[in-house]
């Protein structure tokens with residue numbers, strides 16, 4: 001099967017800044033893929049090249065089988081882009097705006113369904129200028145998906161959302177993914193990447209420094225575990241590759257443990273290590 005996104009040797013510089021410095025990526029149909037990285041790492045540049053919004057200096061790029069640098073309107077109608085604040089039509093209502101955007105596409109989704117999926121039903125008749133920041137962001141998402149796209153780009157979609165709105169948004173992404181939509185997400189929230197992405201890549205200084213599943217990224221699954229517990233002699237902590245063995249030995253010696261915990265590095269710890277190494 002042809003991948004939905006295929007990138008080989010992608011490069012882009014701005015004067016002497018190598019914003020994207022040899023990126024390779026393959027994303028298959030139906031995947032939710034997250035791109036993580038610190039400010040200035042090259043995420044937006046990469047994504048905008050894939051969207052056909054920025055020219056590249058070098059590399060092979062195919063998105064839905066076409067080169068985004070030269071692809072036309074039909075191709076564009078197959079992708080959904082959630083821009084940071086896509087509309088300034090402050091006097092239009094939510095429903096009017098979504099309905100208007102739907103007319104740009106040959107095969108749009110039902111406008112009411114999209115408004116509902118984005119949690120905006122109560123605001124459907126409200127003018128955009130009266131929306132809160134988080135509600136405007138949901139409208140951006142609604143405008144990005146109303147064309148019923150095969151591939152959706154979500155650039156830091158939940159920035160400014162309250163925790164409940166983030167959860168609702170995650171449920172929406174899960175629903176899109178369950179319907180077979182391919183999703184490329186950039187985010188600074190590691191819990192978001194972990195909750196949503198089947199695979200992710202960490203980009204630093206224009207290069208991918210690690211790629212994999214959230215559970216195994218950067219050797220996470222095979223990293224040493226920390227076993228901690230308290231017994232009659234006080235609190236203890238042991239780094240080990242084999243936590244089961246440590247616990248079995250303690251039990252066999254009759255040690256009475258309380259507060260027993262086994263922890264592996266979090267995705268955040270792995271991520272900070274990875275970008276620290278790349279600095």
Ligand SMILES: Nc1ncnc2c1ncn2[C@@H]1O[C@H](COP(=O)(O)OP(=O)(O)OP(=O)(O)O)[C@@H](O)[C@H]1O
Pocket residue numbers: 014017018019037038039040041042043044045046
């Ligand atoms: N239009 C531009 N002109 C000059 N330099 C640019 C331009 N756009 C981006 N850059 C530079 O390219 C590098 C990568 O920027 P990019 O916006 O791709 O990073 P990012 O990973 O999306 O960062 P953030 O997390 O802050 O959004 C940065 O050093 C940035 O200053």
